[in-house]
Amino acid sequence: MKVVIIGAGLGGLSFGACAARDGHEVVLIDKNKEPGGVLTLARQDGFFFEQGPLELTDLKPEESVGGFLESLGIRLKTVRDDRGLATPDFALLPPAEYEGPDWRKKRLKELFPQDAAGIDEYYRFYDALMRLRFLGGQKQTLLTKLQMLLTFHKIKKYENMTCREFTERLFSDEKLRLVFNGILADFCADPEEVQCFTLPFVNTETAFDKRIPVEKNGKLYYPSFRYVAGGVQKIAEGLCEYILSHGGTFLPETVAEKVLIEEGKAVGVRLSDGREIAADAVVGCGSARDFFTETVGLEHLDDRYRKILQDFRPMEAVFMLHLGVDYDPSPYQKQSLCYYYGSYDLHAAVERLRSGEYHEGKDGYLIYFPDRHAPDFAPEGCHCVTIYTVCPDRLKQGSWAEKKEAYADQLIRLAEEHLPGLSQHIVTKKIVTAEDYRVLTHMKKSSFGGVVPVWKQLNPPHITPVKNLFFVGQQSENGGGVPIVIGGAREAYRKAGL
Ligand SMILES: Cc1cc2nc3c(=O)[nH]c(=O)nc-3n(C[C@H](O)[C@H](O)[C@H](O)COP(=O)(O)OP(=O)(O)OC[C@H]3O[C@@H](n4cnc5c(N)ncnc54)[C@H](O)[C@@H]3O)c2cc1C
Known part of the structure; x- marks a missing residue:
């Protein structure tokens, strides 16, 4: 099958790599000189800078991103690191001498003694969700299912709470609430609109001190934050090289203007210079609203898809x-x-x-x-x-x-x-x-990262109402981010059934 992919960002490259792996002919179209979208580097006066993702999770070979890349023979050197957090009144920075995995909890109790009970409860909640994450990744036996049920029972009472409600219930001091909710503002999300189960995953303790072990009983248990040695563009370079080495083509500095649709089925792409490329399947990415309004045409969608496009909220x-x-x-x-x-x-x-x-x-x-x-x-x-x-x-x-x-x-x-x-x-x-x-x-409204992780919000689905037209990338995933965009594109490829 010939698969034409509009946009060689992480979403398009990941879908393309899956298709190339399975013997399909892949054509990547991108308006930029290099593949990668926001993964490409900015350059000036002999300096290079990353202009997209910086620190990533799931890069270890046993994890989703690392495992996917390794399966394609793409080997990245990654370095574990940690991040600091400072407010106008205090800083939470890893102590010079390692104080064990609970140092943040202890430090928070020193800073906010009146909220000590709430802090203990937060860490019980954190442990339960990390355990659920770990168990969810294991082989699903009767025992794991029972363990998950028992663990979920401990936090069930919070399942209908937003981050604001949850942190207000646990902590009386707004400064302490910021420690856990602060990262949501980075996603342009109001703590009022995000479910509280998100909090442990955006505040993994292992992100704040690289000495905290990520393994438990010899098994990988917690996510860790890592950098790609040499820069994140290496992920895009690796995926693009893989596609090219499997018979694919990359058309740089090329804009796709229109998806050609006949009888409800995508049959090709027209470029801005008037050339047409025939295709058995077409994949779009980038801004969902721009793509479906202009490149596809809203008249080809059904009411449900149009409503999702209208309602979903991309980040700023x-x-x-x-x-x-x-x-x-x-x-x-x-x-x-x-x-x-x-x-x-x-x-x-x-x-x-x-x-x-x-x-x-x-x-x-x-x-x-x-x-x-x-x-x-x-x-x-x-x-x-x-x-x-x-x-x-x-x-x-x-x-x-x-x-x-x-x-x-x-x-x-x-x-x-x-x-x-x-x-x-x-x-x-x-x-x-x-x-x-x-x-x-190539967006009319710039939106970094992905979609605001609003609770119960629906994002433009991978499978579109147009036959053989698929949508991937940051605006098809709640929260966005590298592991989610790669995971979503792989899932889209699986569902496409090419
Ligand atoms: C500043 C910043 C910081 C981030 N930090 C993190 C982080 O720390 N951790 C993390 O996991 N994630 C982070 N992310 C998010 C992550 O980088 C993105 O979610 C992901 O890279 C998006 O990939 P994409 O393929 O959806 O989009 P893009 O990278 O935008 O790629 C889309 C490509 O398609 C091209 N294109 C679109 N339409 C057309 C067309 N019609 N014709 C030709 N070309 C077209 C565009 O030019 C572009 O090259 C960050 C992103 C940004 C911008």
């Missing part, structure tokens, strides 16, 4: 500032990545985002050192610093092009509180705004 954009510096900032921030939260009121922060008001870094941002895991990213004697934050796709007033320099200077000023001397050591500065991301991802 990011403002990313890449700096090449001629000093080593790492003594000031020990972790490769640290979140600096600025506001405890996440509801208001998310409202601001949605209304087009940019917080100018005041609600929070993160600082990342890309060359920690990719020393070649910086010339000799220099280092890379990436500072970024979520932002609205379009500003209420003015454009990103007009305001980006001033906004970048503001982020540098804020970051300098943690990295003294930063502004004096900048040798190059690359600002990436929502407008740049729209171009990179």
Whole structure:
């Protein structure tokens, strides 16, 4: 079968690799020069920067992403690391000398003694969900099913609670609530709209100290955060090479304008230069609304699919500032990545985002050192610093092009509180705004990462009402992210039954 894939981002590449593996002829179309979408690198003055995912889960060969890549013969070197978390009042950073897996729990009890009982309850809840995750990945015997049932029974009382309700029930102090809910704002999600069972998975304790074991009784039990040595673009390069080595084709700098549909069936793709490529199956990705409105045509969908397209909520954009510096900032921030939260009121922060008001870094941002895991990213004697934050796709007033320099200077000023001397050591500065991301991802409204993990929200399904037309990538998955996008594309391929 000939499978034409519109968009060689992670979703399209993963679907394409499955099809190529099974002997199908794969044609990848992408408007960019290189495959990878947001996995491609930004370059400037001899420096390289990642402009998409930074730290990933499930990269070990025993886990979903690592296992999939290994099955295709793609071997990545990965490095486990941890991330820091700081608020205006306290920081939760791994102690210099390892204090065991419970150090965060102990530190939180010291900081919030009045909430000690709630903290204990949170960690019981955390343990139960981690156990359920582990058991769910095991062979399903009567014993595992019984163990799952008993474990679920312990947390069943919380199953109808949102993150806001759950954390308000357990913790009286809003500063403590931020420790667990803060990451939701990164996904542009209000704690009010996310189910509380999500919390342990976005706050895995092993992410906050790389010395915490991920194994229990000799079995992989917890997820760990890892970086791809040499940068995340290696995942895209590996998948694309695999497709090409299996007879596939990559058409760079090519825009797919229309999916050709005859009698309710996808039969090919028309490119913006007028060429047509016949296909037995077509796969789309990127912005679901753009793809189905313009490239497919809403008239080919049914009411249910149209309603999902109208209702689902993609994440907002990011403002990313890449700096090449001629000093080593790492003594000031020990972790490769640290979140600096600025506001405890996440509801208001998310409202601001949605209304087009940019917080100018005041609600929070993160600082990342890309060359920690990719020393070649910086010339000799220099280092890379990436500072970024979520932002609205379009500003209420003015454009990103007009305001980006001033906004970048503001982020540098804020970051300098943690990295003294930063502004004096900048040798190059690359600002990436929502407008740049729209171009990179071929989206009319930039949305980083995926879909806001709103409880019970339906996302555009992989199987579309048009026969032999499939949809993959970040906007087909709740939450988005690398493991979910790869897993979703593999699932889409399986369901497509090519
Ligand atoms: C700043 C940022 C930080 C992130 N951090 C993390 C993280 O820490 N951990 C994690 O797991 N995930 C993270 N993610 C999410 C993850 O990177 C994405 O979910 C995933 O890479 C999206 O892949 P995709 O294939 O859906 O989309 P994309 O990467 O957007 O790829 C789509 C490609 O299709 C092309 N395209 C679309 N339509 C057409 C057309 N008509 N013609 C030609 N080409 C077309 C686009 O140009 C693009 O190249 C992050 C993402 C961003 C942007």
